[in-house]
Amino acid sequence: MIAHVHDNINxxxxxxxxxxxxxxxxxxxxxxxxxxxxxxxxxxxGTFAFLFRLELWxxxxxxxxxxxxxxxxxxxxxxxxxxxxxxGIPAALGNFFVPIQIGAKDLAFPKLNLTSLxxxxxxxxxxxxSIVAGHADQGWTMYAPYSLSQNPAVLWMMVAAFILxxxxxxxxxxxxxxxxxxxxxxxxxxxxxxxxxAMYATGIMQIFATPVLAITLLLLLMENxxxxxxxxxxxxGDPLLMQHFFWFYSHPAVYIIVVPGFGITSxxxxxxxxxxxxxxxxxxxxxxxxxxxxxxxxxHHMFVAGQSELADTIFSxxxxxxxxxxxxxxxxxxxxxxxGSIDLKTPMLYALQFLWNFTIGGLTGIILAILSVDIxxxxxxxxxxxxxxxxxxxxxxxxxxxIHYWWPKMTGKMYNETVGKLASxxxxxxxxxxxxxxxxxxxxxxxxxYYHYWDQFQIYHQISTVGVVILAVGLFTALINxxxxxxxxxTAPANPWGAKTLEWQTDSPPPLYNFTETPIVTHGPYAFExxxx
Amino acid sequence: xxxxxxxxxxxxxxxxxxxxDPAFDLYLWISVFFFxxxxxxxxxxxxxxxxxxxxxxxxxxxxxxxTLELSWTIIPLIIVMALFFVGMKGFxxxxxxxxxxxxxxxxxxxxxxxxxxxxxxVNDTLVVPVNTPVKLAMTSRDVIHSFFIPAFRAKADVxxxxxxxxxxxxxxxxxFPVECTxxxxxxxxxxxxxxxVVEPDVYQEWLANASDPGKGKTPEQFGALLYQKRGCNACHxxxxxxxxxxxxxxxxxxxxxxNMGMVMVDEAYLKExxxxxxxxxxxxxxxxxxxxxxxxxxxxxxxxxxxxxSLK
Numbered sequence: 001m002i003a004h005v006h007d008n009i010n011x012x013x014x015x016x017x018x019x020x021x022x023x024x025x026x027x028x029x030x031x032x033x034x035x036x037x038x039x040x041x042x043x044x045x046g047t048f049a050f051l052f053r054l055e056l057w058x059x060x061x062x063x064x065x066x067x068x069x070x071x072x073x074x075x076x077x078x079x080x081x082x083x084x085x086x087x088g089i090p091a092a093l094g095n096f097f098v099p100i101q102i103g104a105k106d107l108a109f110p111k112l113n114l115t116s117l118x119x120x121x122x123x124x125x126x127x128x129x130s131i132v133a134g135h136a137d138q139g140w141t142m143y144a145p146y147s148l149s150q151n152p153a154v155l156w157m158m159v160a161a162f163i164l165x166x167x168x169x170x171x172x173x174x175x176x177x178x179x180x181x182x183x184x185x186x187x188x189x190x191x192x193x194x195x196x197x198a199m200y201a202t203g204i205m206q207i208f209a210t211p212v213l214a215i216t217l218l219l220l221l222m223e224n225x226x227x228x229x230x231x232x233x234x235x236x237g238d239p240l241l242m243q244h245f246f247w248f249y250s251h252p253a254v255y256i257i258v259v260p261g262f263g264i265t266s267x268x269x270x271x272x273x274x275x276x277x278x279x280x281x282x283x284x285x286x287x288x289x290x291x292x293x294x295x296x297x298x299x300h301h302m303f304v305a306g307q308s309e310l311a312d313t314i315f316s317x318x319x320x321x322x323x324x325x326x327x328x329x330x331x332x333x334x335x336x337x338x339x340g341s342i343d344l345k346t347p348m349l350y351a352l353q354f355l356w357n358f359t360i361g362g363l364t365g366i367i368l369a370i371l372s373v374d375i376x377x378x379x380x381x382x383x384x385x386x387x388x389x390x391x392x393x394x395x396x397x398x399x400x401x402x403i404h405y406w407w408p409k410m411t412g413k414m415y416n417e418t419v420g421k422l423a424s425x426x427x428x429x430x431x432x433x434x435x436x437x438x439x440x441x442x443x444x445x446x447x448x449x450y451y452h453y454w455d456q457f458q459i460y461h462q463i464s465t466v467g468v469v470i471l472a473v474g475l476f477t478a479l480i481n482x483x484x485x486x487x488x489x490x491t492a493p494a495n496p497w498g499a500k501t502l503e504w505q506t507d508s509p510p511p512l513y514n515f516t517e518t519p520i521v522t523h524g525p526y527a528f529e530x531x532x533x
Numbered sequence: 534x535x536x537x538x539x540x541x542x543x544x545x546x547x548x549x550x551x552x553x554d555p556a557f558d559l560y561l562w563i564s565v566f567f568f569x570x571x572x573x574x575x576x577x578x579x580x581x582x583x584x585x586x587x588x589x590x591x592x593x594x595x596x597x598x599x600t601l602e603l604s605w606t607i608i609p610l611i612i613v614m615a616l617f618f619v620g621m622k623g624f625x626x627x628x629x630x631x632x633x634x635x636x637x638x639x640x641x642x643x644x645x646x647x648x649x650x651x652x653x654x655v656n657d658t659l660v661v662p663v664n665t666p667v668k669l670a671m672t673s674r675d676v677i678h679s680f681f682i683p684a685f686r687a688k689a690d691v692x693x694x695x696x697x698x699x700x701x702x703x704x705x706x707x708x709f710p711v712e713c714t715x716x717x718x719x720x721x722x723x724x725x726x727x728x729x730v731v732e733p734d735v736y737q738e739w740l741a742n743a744s745d746p747g748k749g750k751t752p753e754q755f756g757a758l759l760y761q762k763r764g765c766n767a768c769h770x771x772x773x774x775x776x777x778x779x780x781x782x783x784x785x786x787x788x789x790x791x792n793m794g795m796v797m798v799d800e801a802y803l804k805e806x807x808x809x810x811x812x813x814x815x816x817x818x819x820x821x822x823x824x825x826x827x828x829x830x831x832x833x834x835x836x837x838x839x840x841x842x843s844l845k
Contacts, residue, residue: 066719139716145693146676146717233694239677240692273582274591279602304679305690306697309628313621320613324606331605334571337578339593344579352575359571363564370616372549372623373556376542376686379679379714443557445543445683447714450722454710531590 008516010412010509025110026512030117031096032410035403038084038092039479041124042396045079046475048072053434053468056461059453069451070137077140078131078157082164083124085391086253089260090171090206091120093402094199096410098175100503100510101193103184103519108177116170123163130156139449141250144231144242148223155224158217165210165249168256172206175199184502186521190284193501193525194270194277197284198263201291202256208295209252216245243305247298255294258390259287261358261398262329265351268405269333271499272348273340276526279332286325293322300369304378312371319369326362330355341531345497346420350401353428357393364389364439382442385435393431400427400478407482408492412509415485423478430471437463501525536705546709546730547685548702552623554686559619563612627687630700634666641671641678641691643717644724654743659711659728661703662736668700679715682728690715703730747836756840759833768822771844778822779815785842790816803838 011028014020021029052072055064064072095113099106107113130136134153138146147154179192179200219230229235231242262283270277277283299307299315333355342348364386368374377383408414441460446453453461495504506515536545541561542554582592637659638649648659661667671680673693680699681688689699713724731739742748747755760766760781768777779789787798791813796802805812807829810822829837 066722070716070719070721137718141716143677143715149676233692238694274584274589276594276596278595279597281597282602282606304688306692306695309625312624316620316624317617320617323613324610327609328602328606330571332602334574334578335595335601337575337582339595340578340582340591341584341589342579342582343584352579355575356572359568363568366613366616367557367560367564369613370556370560370620372552372620372627373560374620375624375627375688376553376557376683378688379681440541443541444538445681445710445712447681447712447722449716452722528594529590530594531592 008507008511010507011512012412012509014512023114025106025114027095027099027107027110027113028410028510028514030113031092031094033117034087034095034120035092035410037120037124038088041079041083043479045076045084046472048076048079050468050472052076053465055451056453057465059455059458059461064451066451067135067137070449071131071135073449074137074139075131078127080391081140081253082127082161085257085395087120087164087168087171088257088395089264089399089402090175090199090202090256091116091167093264093399093406094171094175094202094260097406097503098178098196098199099182100506100514101196101501101525102179102182102187103502103515103521104178104182105513105515107174108181109174112170113174116167116174119163119167119170123160123167126156126163127160130160141246142242143246144237144239145233148232155220158213158220161213162217165213168206169210172203176203176207184519184521187502188521190281191521191524192284193263194266194280194283194287195260195263198259198261198266198287201287202259204288205252205256205259205291205294209249209256212245212249216242216249219245240302240305240307243302244298247301248295251298251301252291252294254387254390255290257395258358259290261354261395262287264398264402264405265333265354267499267501268347268351268401269336270526270528271405271497272343272345272351273337274343274498274528275336275340276524276528277332278335278338279328280524280526282328283332286328289325290322293318293325297322300374303371303374316369316371316374320366323362323366323369326358330359330362344421346415346417346424347401347405347497349421349424349428350397350404353424353431354394354397354401356428357389357397357431360436361386361389361394376445377443379448380442381438381446381448384448385438385442388435388438393435397427397431400475403482404478405497406503407485408496409503409508409510411486411489412492413485413489414492414496415481415489419477419481423474423481426470426474426477428474430467430469430474433467434464434471435467437467500527543683544709545684546703546705546707547682547687548704549627549686550704552626552686556616556619556623560616563616627699630668630698631666634668634700635662636668636670637661639669639671639680639691640674641680641713641724642674643676644713644720646680646711646724646726650740650744652740652744654740656743658726660736660739660743661728661730662733663703663706663730665733666700666702668698670696670698672696676717677715678713678717678724681712681714682709683712684709685728688714703728706730706732747832752836752839753843755833756836756838756843759829759837760840763825763829763833765837778818781841781844783845785844792816800838803841804834807834807837 011026052069055062055069130153136153142154222228223230223232229237231237231239233239266277266283297315297319299311300319303312368377404420437460441457446457492508494508502519538544640647648656671691673691678691680691685701687699687701689697708727708729711726711728713721770776770780771782773780773782784798789796789798793813796813808826811820814820
């Protein structure tokens with residue numbers, strides 16, 4: 001109603017006070033609130049990991065009992081998966097940049113967007129309450145019938161996952177509708193930044209995979225209140241059915257986790273190599289391909305669970321296809337660097353360590369699809385390491401890189417570049433020391449989720465624990481650097497990196513409606529000039 | 534063959550190691566190649582094309598190259614399809630036990646394993662003969678567990694509502710650890726045991742002893758155990774009270790009236806009553822006792838008789 005008054009005032013200053021944030025429908029403010037919440041949970045989940053990693057310094061009791069250890073890894077898993085990496089990039093950075101990158105004022109459904117934030121907070125509250133009050137220790141995978149003995153913790157955790165799922169569905173739906181209907185004049189599909197293609201692919205998965213969580217919850221409720229045997233063998237149910245339901249959601253969720261990271265990496269590499277992304281369409285399509293293939297590979301989590309050999313074989317076959325779009329992306333990003341003008345600023349350091357980590361995460365995933373080898377590696381530290389290379393080493397590294405990349409835009413402040421680089425290198429070293437050694441102890445036969453382990457594995461555990469200390473130092477350095485910049489940082493220019501996508505064509509931070517004039521798009525997202533010979 | 538643990542894999546002690554380990558090693562080298570390729574390219578490009586002046590631009594904008602892109606789509610596709618076949622072939626071999634296997638039933642429960650042999654032996658460690666295919670039919674008494682022998686490269690989940698099976702053939706004697714690899718609660722990480730691989734003659738001797746629960750007991754003690762285990766106690770009291778059958782208290786040496794006349798209860802009559810219970814039925818009781826011919830061994834019969842004799 002008074003939009004024109006605020007045309008040139010940045011979104012942080014349009015209104016003041018707590019209430020102006022809590023009832024805002026501005027996608028940027030909602031994105032910032034998501035970002036703060038997710039980072040808070042990241043610290044919480046990380047603290048639990050840090051503590052049980054210290055406990056694993058020796059094979060016997062250091063300071064946690066077996067039950068506490070079991071609860072800690074459950075807390076770590078549930079918080080990190082459901083509250084951090086799954087919502088992570090789309091809810092925080094996607095919310096902020098999807099409308100701006102297509103030249104729109106906001107998302108298609110701003111109130112729905114605020115609703116999804118509140119659902120996230122409610123779901124997070126229930127999840128934390130269920131695991132703390134219920135002393136839940138069933139791990140984030142919640143396999144029946146062990147998890148059923150954890151009643152009512154497992155029921156509440158499913159309720160939480162269901163509500164969080166709804167939050168996720170609403171965000172995905174909002175992004176898809178926004179990209180279909182609100183692109184600025186001239187913003188064709190193939191002029192969209194690759195981050196948006198990644199958000200689109202993620203949206204598809206969020207919408208189609210998440211409802212299965214609701215079905216699972218409904219069946220659990222029926223079992224619990226009417227005694228209908230569905231998952232509990234004591235009632236004649238089948239625990240494998242629960243695994244099927246769980247992975248039908250959770251496998252696409254793994255790609256919900258990683259695909260947004262692909263998007264950020266594309267943006268950063270283009271901006272800091274001053275290059276058009278090599279094979280833009282292959283990279284865009286490969287995000288969509290991963291989203292589709294991701295729906296038909298869930299059975300590879302169950303190669304030793306007792307499904308038929310035929311099912312094992314089919315799922316193995318299909319799983320290998322996920323390697324192709326992932327490989328395409330890595331090769332294309334590498335090729336983008338060729339003949340570029342590469343600037344090793346903090347975001348680029350994160351993008352390059354993403355390439356390193358994701359190559360390891362991807363390669364260690366392919367070996368798990370080899371049926372005969374998976375029999376040996378299943379449920380060992382090898383798996384733990386593999387998915388941390390993807391979820392932490394790839395997704396969270398891309399997320400942190402994206403935060404650095406867009407920090408000047410979001411806050412209007414420049415962080416200290418030297419500290420940022422040092423933190424990035426420390427994170428890289430800490431992460432790889434922590435997790436590479438877990439690949440070795442896993443293939444040597446050390447099972448995951450072991451409080452007590454054999455002496456021969458102690459050296460690996462100790463290296464891993466040293467790594468996690470380095471990692472924690474790096475992450476806190478990065479965080480403090482960002483926070484300090486809010487007070488001490490230099491004022492950010494509109495386009496500090498010389499990037500070409502639309503968010504850099506508006507002010508830092510952007511005004512309430514993102515652009516003072518609707519932008520007209522005449523070229524692709526990475527139309528960098530070439531050096532004159 | 535070198536059976537020792539390598540940098541990546543545990544010691545080798547079953548035929549599966551010749552399936553899993555070569556596939557693992559092959560893949561390891563493929564990974565090293567591609568990882569090395571990516572890292573070298575990134576490093577070379579980064580330093581060769583490093584921005585040295587703030588306004589430096591890229592020297593070329595190459596948007597795509599179809600040949601290159603198709604080649605790094607198709608070559609990985611061929612490689613992963615080959616890996617699929619390697620994995621499937623090995624896997625099907627690992628899932629289907631050859632004929633002539635020896636079966637042991639495995640029961641998992643929080644937080645222990647028990648191994649049941651066809652001859653009746655029940656043990657808390659798995660003892661198997663070397664160079665013999667062994668099939669494990671496995672089920673759980675409570676939650677899901679997983680049975681993993683790293684040195685054999687063998688693993689399967691153990692579920693409460695079904696029987697999952699694995700098989701293996703040990704290639705050398707020794708003691709190899711067994712781990713539970715599916716999270717099952719407080720003492721999950723303590724749910725481990727061992728598989729002991731021995732020479733066939735040692736195995737036979739062990740099995741005979743393990744199948745013989747009377748070992749180390751006096752005949753009376755063994756008889757008391759059988760009185761419980763064979764269900765004698767359901768009908769025969771040992772305190773003189775009347776049950777479905779006569780009490781065993783003071784039975785030996787007594788004169789009984791039967792449908793065939795007076796009988797002196799001695800070894801001959803006791804054995805006859807176990808083998809052919811209806812031959813001479815004591816007056817006042819129904820001829821309902823099950824036949825134990827072929828169920829009880831001579832040692833068990835002797836132990837039961839010794840036990841009855843001791844109940845004065």
